[in-house]
Amino acid sequence: MQDASHRFVDLNGQPFHYLEWGREETPVLLFLHGFPEYSGAWGEVASRLADSYSCIAPDQRGFGQSWAPPEVEAYEMRELVGDMAALIDTLDQKVTVVGHDWGAATAYGLAMFRPxxxxxxIIINGVHPAPFQRELAAGGAQTSASQYIRFLRAEGSEDKLSANDFESLMKLFSxxxxxxxxxxxxxxxxxAEWSRPGRLKAMINWYRASxxxxxxxxxxxxDVPALRKDRLQVRCPHLLIWGDNxxxxxPQCIxxxxxxxADLTVEHVGDADHWICHQKPDxxxxxxxxxxxxxPG
Structure with a gap:
């Protein structure tokens, strides 16, 4: 597996860290991690594509070695999308965005609002906000599966998750x-990433700000507000990779x-789950x- 290079950059006046694999002057793949991961989570997949692509994986706001403001409102989607838009601006080319879990939310935001x-x-076991909100509000199976969000949003959840060497976070993770x-x-x-000062609370603030x-x-x-379908369109080619377990x-979420x-390709993988990038990187x-x-092109 190719080793990554560490990079540091100021985005909108704030410090961010990212990992980079591959060669310059090749098409860029921007990899966006979810909760409770960090940039290094993409190493297995990105290193396998580094022969043909420049693979960039940032620590998103609140994670890893990037900026982690304490305020909940700092994690609203427009801020998260703004970070990654600023990073893309430094690359001087359009990119393919790859998102998993919460990284998919930022990736969809970029595709919809900064096309x-x-x-x-490319989305890997992540969800578009409209179908996901529909299922969260329905009271059915996805509602039950997502009750952890209500726990995470509660005051002090970060203290409960970090207790006993992150015992509860590991249970939630699995x-x-x-x-x-x-x-x-x-x-x-x-x-080590979870233990950085203020990071776990910042990571959970993504849920609180949503x-x-x-x-x-x-x-x-x-009482769920109607989401305008015309404003939430992905107009570029879109691949969804889905671990069925x-x-x-x-699956209702997709x-x-x-x-x-309109230009959607779906690839189902029957013997993988949410952590498919680690289970089946090849x-x-x-x-x-x-x-x-x-x-094409």
């Missing part, structure tokens, strides 16, 4: 899925996605490579 920066969009890849030196690297409404199980919400994000992405990298090579 001039995004040539293609969500009864295969976490065998997170052990030994890799686990220690993750814990406007998504989560119902109680069996109690559908009736995900217990955090259920039903109707084609209404928001497969994920191969799917990304073959899809990108199939695209």
């Amino acid at each position: 001039e920066l995004v040539s293609r969009l 969500a009864k899925m295969d976490l065998s890849w997170l052990s030994g030196e890799r686990l220690e690297l993750y814990k 406007p998504l409404k989560v119902a109680l199980p069996g109690e559908a919400l009736s 995900d217990t955090a994000l259920l 039903e109707g996605l084609e209404e928001y992405a 497969l994920v990298a191969g799917l990304i490579r073959s899809w990108l090579e199939s695209q």
Whole structure:
């Protein structure tokens, strides 16, 4: 696996850190991690694509070695998208954006609201806000699976998660899925990132700042604002890679996605879950490579 280079950059006047694999003067893939990961989470996939692409994986705001303001409102989506738009501006080219988990939210935001920066969009077990809000409000299976969001939003949840050497965070992380890849030196690297001052609270502030409404199980919400379909369109080619055994994000969350992405390709992987990038990096990298090579231009 190719080693990454560490880079530091000021974005909108604030310090950010990112990892980079590959060669200059090749097409850029911008990899956006989710919770509770960091830039290093992309090493297995990015290093397998570094022969043909410049692979850039930032620590998003509040994570790792990047800026972590304490205020909840600092993690509203316009701020998160603004960070990554500023990073793309430093690259002097449109990029393919790859997002997983919360990174998918930022990736969709870039594709929908800053389309001039995004040539293609790849999402890996992440969700578009409209179908996800529909399922969170419905009171059904996804509502039940997402009750952890209500826990995370509560005051002091970061203290509960960090207690006993992050015991509760590890349970939340797994969500009864295969976490065998997170052990030994890799686990220690993750814990080192979680232990940076103020980071765990900042990471959780992504949930606190989100406007998504989560119902109680069996109690559908009736006061969810209507989302304008015309404003939430992905107009570039869009690949979705989906590990079917995900217990955090259920398949209902991607039903109707084609209404928001006219040029959509979906690749299902039957023997992987939410952590597919770690469980099957060869497969994920191969799917990304073959899809990108199939695209015109």
